[in-house]
Amino acid sequence: EDQVTQSPEALRLQEGESSSLNCSYTVSGLRGLFWYRQDPGKGPEFLFTLYSAGEEKEKERLKATLTKKESFLHITAPKPEDSATYLCAGIPSGSARQLTFGSGTQLTVLP
């Protein structure tokens, strides 16, 4: 069964303290992976799509990387406004048309 696992479940950082979030997957024949940010009471906000191992994408303080088995979301010098739940979702291969989501990492950045 396709599965996406995110760790840690929750992470508290001091402002400026860099760290990484992990997304590992057993989605068969993964065609790619999405990263989303979700604020309380809102829908997931698209951040990145990664399609192949070795690919990297950056946006402001965020950098997403992809290997054959996992993806990392690196947060450099985070600010309190980066506090949110970060979700990853796998894109299966073949004819599957649905995303497989992880349960998310709840990030809190303290001032």
Added chain:
Amino acid sequence: EAGVTQFPSHSVIEKGQTVTLRCDPISGHDNLYWYRRVMGKEIKFLLHFVKESKQDESGMPNNRFLAERTGGTYSTLKVQPAELEDSGVYFCASSAGPLPYEQYFGPGTRLTVT
């Protein structure tokens, strides 16, 4: 450009009643998806429309759920009759094409069945 919109934002109904959720996708997006998150669980796929046609409804939990997309524009998701386990947040997403095109999500409808 307007994003995906959903109505209502919150609905509280009693067990056995009917509720209809509405989603308006981004203009020009033929692909529309419904997902839901029940308490403590990850977001799960329900179904996928391309224009007015259902492409994949493998995630629909049972026949109490009925989704429609008349004219290939907005979509509705009806739950009839609602059960306690239907409580959760229902998200709609749209995309310009099928996977791996990125999907843009609406704010969700929080459904509470009492």
